[in-house]
Amino acid sequence: MATKITFLSHASHLFETPRVRILVDPWLVGSCYWRSWWNYPPVRENLIASLKPDAIYITHFHWDHWHGPTLKKLFPKDTLIITHDEPNTRSVRDLRSIGFKNLRLLKHGERFRIEDVDMTAYQFGLFLNDSTIVMETEDLVLLNANDCKIAGSSLKHLLSRHRPIDIALRSHSSANDRVCYTIKNDDKFKNDDPSHYTKTFKYFMDAVKPRYAVPFASNHCHLHRDAIQFNGMINDPYKLEAQLRNEERKGGWELKIALSGDTYSSDTGFSIDPDNREYFDQKEKHIAEYAEVNRDRLEKFYDVEHRAAITPKILQRFEAQIRAIPWWSRFRFRNWKYQVILTLSAKETYLVVDPWNCRVTQVDAPSEELSKIFIPTKIFIDAVVLNMFHHGSISKRNRYLFNDVENLRLFERFQDELEKVEMEAYPVRFSYLSKLLLAYVRRRHELLVYFKALLLKLRGMSMYKIEEEILKAN
Helix, strand or coil, X not given: CCCEEEECCXXXXXXXXXXXXXXXXXXXXXXXXXXXXXXXXXXXXXXXXXXXXXXXXXXXXXXXXXXXXXXXXXXXXXXXXXXXXXXXXXXXXXXXXXXXXXXXXXCCCCEEEECCEEEEEEEECCCCCEEEEEEEECCEEEEECCCCCCCHHHXXXXXXXXXXXXXXXXXXXXXXXXXXXXXXXXCCCCCCCHHHHHHHHHHHHHHHCCCEEEECCCCEEECCCCCHHHHHHCCCHHHXXXXXXXXXXXXXXXXXXCCCCCEEECCCEEECCHHHHHHHHCHHHHHHHXXXXXXXXXXXXXXXXXXXXXXXXXXXXXXXXXXCCCHHHHHHHCCCCEEEEEECCCCCEEEEEEXXXXXXXXXXXXXXXXXXXXXXXXXXXXXXXXXXHHHHHHCCCCEXXXXXXHHHHHHHHHHHHXXXXXXXXXXXXXXXXXXXXXXXXXXXXXXXXXXXXXXXXXXXXXXXXXXXXXXXXX
16 A cells, blocks of 8 residues: 655655654644745645645744644644654644644654554754654655755664665755845845855755755745845755756765655655746746745735834843843843844834843934844844744844944854754753753764764854764764
């Protein structure tokens, strides 16, 4: 009896046997990240209408994988939701808050059998835990790495526990906001290397040696007028294919571009719709049509953004989030401030953020001395209320003007600290630390990866090169 995979969207697929249907990372309707990200190609309604999963697996807590509107709109609240058991409870708490109570949490490396499918989740990432999922039947082994940067000893350990991988899925483009960074009076500054994503895709597949490698979790576009210019920077799967055309592939893996509506069967192989290529060969035309179809939704959202207004309570709440960062972590920011300029509302607002003293002060005019972060007012408000500044940056709708590279690095470190607040590492609690330590008993191979990364960092290597070096060593 055949095992079937149906590719649904940016990072979602249906894994199906005659006995069970398991849906992974369902973002299937609408947009995410404040109307910035949209599935590309668009997901056809007939694909959504036919979905009746027995279980849903969620790899991690980013909205293009953990999509609240999709979960609330399409699935009964008694649907089994499976995810990984990480030290913070944010994902689980939010699932319960929208009505899902039938939850199954998998520890790192724990095998869970549902009917005729074995599922094994592997965590990776110090504070923002992502997960890789291996799904196995008698006739197919799928490794879905999505955005997870699993590498080194952790990846070797994973591969040692399973039969050879038939199909591996991995992201192949940027999801961060580094392309939005600029340095004052430095037109040559670049903080993002598009070739890095192609290299890490290749090195990962060389390590895994699947039969088929599928570019995944990067097939989206931007329709909001703030971000539409970034469509040309997305490393789409056909760009990836061209970049890898003459590269030697260890293990002889074959690249397969499988987009929304395409399928794979263990009996008959891949079924690929050739019309999907048109979306990338004529990308500007199709994105313009896509934006036109969604013009009313976009215009309504532009109006909502225009009416957004900051309040003293929002600023106080942001200050409280900064205070959650321990003083010893804030100490590095004692001589540093930056300015936030809130945009796209009826009136621009100017804030000065002082992380050391945990103060956010509204001022009358922009500063010539401070680095500036331009954030749409609604995104700033939502990021504070939801405690999700990390998601705000993923939208690619913020703009950054740093006085110099040192200011940029300080801001990145501060954002990392806010992310720890978001993921419940701060304020420091014994319950979180004990869970983290217990988790690393199972995740001990990951510590070896961090140790190697630290040694490379001390040698002056960039994070880009560190990831590439560790993957190449596999």
